[in-house]
Structure formats: structure tokens, C-alpha cells
Amino acid sequence: MPENDRINTSLPDNSAKGSLKVSLTSSLTAAPVANAKVSISYTGIPDSTLEELMTDSSGQTESLTLDAPPLEYSLDPAFDEQPYSEYTLRIEAEGYAPISVAGAEVLASTLSLQNLALAPLGAENNDSVYVIPAHTLYGEYPAKIPEEEIKPVQESGEIVLSRVVVPEYIVVHDGSPRDSTAKNYYVKYKDYIKNVASSEIYATWPAATIRANVLAIMSFTLNRVYTEWYRNQGYDFTITSSTAFDHKWIPNRNIFDSISVVVDELFADYLSRPNVKQPILTQYCDGRQVQCPNWMTQWGSKSLGDQGYTPIEILRYYYGDDMYINTAEAISGVPASWPGYDLSVGSSGDKVRQMQEQLNVIAGAYPALPKVDADGIYGTATENSVRKFQSIFSLPQTGVVDYKTWYKISEIYVGVSRIAELT
Template sequence: MNIVNPTQPDTPDKGRLQINITSDITASPVAGATVSISYTGVPDSQLEQLTTDSSGQTETIELAAPPLDYSLNPEIEEQPYSEYTLQIEAPGYEPVSIAGAEILPTVTAVQNLTLKPMDSPQPSERIFVIPAHTLYGTYPPKIPEDEIKPVTETGEIVLSRVVVPEFIVVHDGSPRDTTASNYYVRYKDYIKNVASSEIYATWPTNTIRANILAIMSFTLNRVYTEWYRNQGYDFTITSSTAFDHKWIPERNIFDTISGIVDELFADYLSRPNVRQPILTQYCDGRQVQCPNWMTQWGSKALGDQGYSAIEILRYYYGDDMYINTAEAISGIPSSWPGYTLEIGSSGSKVRQMQEQLNVIAGSYPALPKINADGIYGPATAASVEKFQSIFGLPQTGTVDYRTWYKISEVYVGVSRIAELQ
């Protein structure tokens, strides 16, 4: 379905939007929620009303967006995304309003949202206002730091190896701002949020990959060195661009970014004989210059020229930069077997995956239950394909690295809640 924006003449292109809603209490999908979509700044201009299905999802719709070139050319100063307001209501849950959801042309914006159950007959609406994208708005530049931290001096270093955390605590402000809230965020969701806030999802795939690797390596350096906790704070990282990365509560992410994070989430950047992930700092390269760091617009130009992700990173950080993989991933029942599970596969890993899908099917009725016999047959392939369609993965019917860890993540979410109840 096409929606034309008569109030903004310079939106000739189309982007897509899809909304996923789950319960804050059960982690299960919220069916029958209504989502009203209007132009931000014109709240009475309802364009569309969508309803979530049994998987807590709306259909994907097209919305007007500015010309693609606006997000690809650093010389153009026009806003490259259009902004929409989403109002979400569901029986028994507190209503939510999100103003400033960003729609870029050619890509799908994904709005994930958890709803809180009502605790009073007249609950107040939770309102989120999404600020400008960092490449378009004005934010404090990064305060330079050493890219390798002295970790032996304090003796307080907690980790002896690089571990991908399941959750991190994000302080939504500068470190010393005691009024700022702390948010408990899944590591992968944090990376997707930051990348969607700091680069454009329309950029070349290898540019997106290079920037995500830099964001993850920086974040894992904060985790590994316990940087803020060793200074007496109770969080992992902040949302201040002067100190860390821009992270925005309840902002939408983009499908091109989400897929790459799912593929790379255990990776980080290394230098020879340095155990810790490198604190890879960067700037935009248009509003702010930063010699010896990566610039985001510069990385885009290199991606246009066909550079690979590691070539982009080495161009800025030097030839001794390498991509490494963390030794452990927290919060998963067991690690990927190292090969793709498909029709004809069998054994304990297949059985484990089948059992996890069956637990997930208890919360997601669109997912067919299967016989957990350890044999990967057509019924298992069909269940996997349906899972992939619900969770935005390529619908192959086979379990690759991304699908294995997404099944693990959803399984842990729904089974953990079930245990608590």
C-alpha cells in the first residue's frame, strides 16, 4: 500500500516500516495491538492504522521518504529521512507514543517495542521523542582516549578473556549526570540501536559492516576493562557522544543494520599481542574531523569504491588491525555447531534446536510444533522457515549462525519468563 505525503513535497521515495510488539512481563507477542501512524508535527493526520497479528507483528507498509541521494551525499544538508509518530494501544497495556520514528528510502525501519501492563484504570501514556540522527543533528564530539587501556595497574580487571555479554547497562546521559536513567539492554539490541543512530542504513554493506565492527569493539573494550565500574559507576557505557556512542531509548532500527549485527555480533577488533578489544574511536568527517580515527562519511566513500570492511578499517586504524571473535557468548544454552543444520542433518544439536523451537511455539502460535527427534526433516525446515519470517531473517529453512543464535535468544527470553512465573 502506498501513502503519499502531501505536506512534505520533497518525499518522492519510499521506505518501509514494520512494528513488533511484545509484553514486558511475559516476553510473548502482543496480538491485537493497534498502531496509528501520522506525520510527526501533524498529529491529527492519521495515515494508517495497523493491527498486530498473533506474532505481535504488523504488516510492512510503505511510507514517503526523502530522495535516496540525501543520505548518500555528504554535501547535501537536507534531512535524509522522514519522521512519523506511532501511537500504540493494546487492551490491558499502557499506551505508548513514539515521535520521530525515522524512515529512510529503500530500507525497512523496524520498530520493536515492549508494552507494560496497566497498573491503574487511567494509565498515563509513555511518550518517547526520538532526537535527530547524529549525522544530521549537532552532538558533542568524542573526547579522545587511549585506544588500549592500562588494565594491569588496578588489579580490578574482572575478565580474563573477551566475552560477549547478554546485557549491558546503558546510562542515558553523560557519566556524572546522576539524574539520567540506566537501561538494561541486550548487547545485540544496543549495537543495532547505536548503528541505526550513527550511520545511514542506505550505505554500502561493507561500510555498515566496518562501522558495526568499530562500535562493537569499542563497546567490548568498555565491558572488558570494566571502564566505568572501576571509576565507581554502576553502568557499562553511556549514551553521550562525548564519551561513548549515541543510544536512544525506543528508537527504530533498520533491517540492513540488524542483519549484519546478527551475523557479526561476536566479533571485535584486535591488534597483535593486545588481549583487549581495541577502543575504536571515530567521527563523522563532515561536521567534525578526527585524524587517525575512522570517519563515517569517509568509510562510506571507501565502501562506494569497493573496499572490504577490514580494508576500510585498516585504511584508518593501520594495517595491524584484525577481526577477532570472542571466546564466549553469555546467556545462550550452547554455541552454534559450526556448520549449517539442514534437511538430512541429525544429532543432539538438531534435537536441542527442535526443543527450543517448540518452547518458542508456546508463545508464538504461528510457529508449528514439531517432533523433537533429532532428525532435520521437512517439518523442521518448515518450522525454521516460519521462525525466520517472524524474526526478520532470510527464509532459508536452514539453521545458520544467525538463525541458531536468534533461536537461542528468543528461547531464553520466553523460557526465562516462564520459569519466573
């Protein structure tokens, strides 16, 4: 069996612990799925259930502590042992098709988030099984085919975007570009970045290293969006899941909390060079199995993070001193942009009122979220509602609407209200 398709059937070294939390929503309404049964077993021994959990009114299970290999396995490239344990999840909910995920990864001292959208029962989706292949730093995958980091801009109008825009969705082709049998997936941009980062780096790494790698992933992806690289070749997708051409993306894989928080913070950013309008196609390799002069190496970026380098210092170490961080001019799919400052107790005005109204719409689908008076005044009731929202959606529970909380509220509001209108 190819290395990237194998499933590890050995039990994890239980000298360390990680944790896992499951969140379920309806694929039709984006509302949480309560009272769903989640059965958890070791991958390779799926009939031996370790735990059974039920989802609450927010569609979430409690955070479950699970065995994981020692932390150092994911921190030192000298170790050949698998640094994460693998679990199989079986989801059953009344009115929905059962779904199973085999190979969900749990790292030591890290919270793993398994987010799934359940499809209603129907003839075409009686049962779905997803197998998560090996992490790219552990398995064997094709090396990236080198490309120019800046694409030529044709005067013929092939580049149709006049500015860098963060898309709401991208279309991911789950295979190599010429594989016509591979399926296309419509994926939220932030979810795509979280998936790729969780597939290609370890969430146990230094925060600066995670940020540097997330910036490289986002810049590469936005280059594909901005240049319409594949559509200009006659394809009907934005990017592929092939490591030879793009990044590793895996349908319904788990993500990691430490990576998710960073993406929510940085999702509108990308990497630029002076006098270059398009995001830079920032290519990289692992630096252990594959070497890539003039590109960032993931294990090398981890070493620099250990030494105290900042994200931009890590990136400039590999890509040169003229690399800098830019911010997209527009973000698609949001009702209004962040006001440019944090909203907290004592704030007032239209932005507060808009945020309160969105929270109340979300509360219609998430009953654990308390509704507030949409009076434009940020009081303790609004603070408590915001804190509960942050708890539900895995954000730091500050009670303050900062950049990442504002856009997470917008994202959930759009999902709940848009699908409600359609149905």
C-alpha cells in the same frame, strides 16, 4: 530549541518510498502482543492519522510503505536536506499502557523496524511518550573526547575479566557519566549495537561500510565491558549514551533491517591488535561536521565502501594494517554454542534435537510458528518451521540454521522460557 532536540514538522518529499514494520512484545512475558492498534501519523501532525494497523498473532504489523526523501540525500554528504522522514506511532493494546514514539525514521528503499516492549497497565505507567532526536549524521552532537585506544591493565586486579565475553545485557546510562539524574537501562547487547548503528550511520550505505562501522561500535563497546571502564570509576553502568564519551543510544528508537541482519551475523566479533588482549577502543567521527585524524570517519568509510573496499580494508585504511577481526571466546546467556556448521535438511543429532525443542518452546508463545517432532532429524517440517521463525524475526528466509539463526533462536527461547519460569 537545540538541534538534537528538534522535531521536523515538514512533510517528506514523497519522491521516494521506505517501509515500516512494528513488532510488539510484553515486557513481562516476552510473548507477542496480538490485536494491538498501531496508529501512524507524520511527526508534527500527530492528530492526522495516515494509517491504522493491527498486530497479528506474532505481535507484528504488515510492512507498510511510507513516503521518504530521495535516496541520494543519505548517500552524499553534500546534501543538507534531512534524508529520512519522521513518523509518530501510537500503540494501544488491551491490558497494556499506551505508548507513543515520535520521530521514527524512514529512509528511502529501506525497511525500518520498530520493536517495542509494552508494560501492563499500572499506576506508574499509564502512558509513555518517547521522542527520537535527530540522527547523529544530521543533527548536532558533542564530538568524542579522545581516549587511548588501549587501556592500561593494572596489576591490582581492577580488570576482573580474564577473557573477552559477549555479555547478554549491558547497562546504558542515558546521559553523560556525571549526570546523576539520567536513567540507567538494562539493554540486550545485540539490541544496543543495532540501536547505536541505526543512530550513527545510514542503513542505505554499502554492506561493507555497515559491517566496518558495526565492528568498530562492537569493539568500542566490548572494550568498555572488558576493562569495566566506568565501574572502576565508581559508576553503576557499562556505557553512556553521550557522544562525547561513548555512542548515541536512544530509548525505543527504531532500527533498520539491513543493520539488524549485519549485527546478528557479526555480534561476537571485535577488533584486535597483535599481543593486545582487550578489544580496541575504536573511536570515529562523521568526517563532515567533525574531523578526527587517525580515526575512522563515517562518511569516508561510505566512500571506501562505494569503491569496493572490504570491511577489514576499510578499517585498516584508518586504523592501520595491524588491525584484525577477532571473535569472543564466550557468549553469555545462550543454552549452547553454535555447532560450527549449518543445520539443514539431512542434518541429524543432538544439536538438531536441541534446536527443535527450543523452537517448540517458542511456538508456545508464537502460535504462527509450527511445532515439530523433536526427533533430532532435520526434515522438511523442521525446515518450514525454521523458515517461518526467520520470517517472524527478520532474518533471511533460507530454512537453514546458520550462525545468526542459531543464536536468534537461542535468544528468543531464553527470553520466552526464562520469564515464563519467573511468572
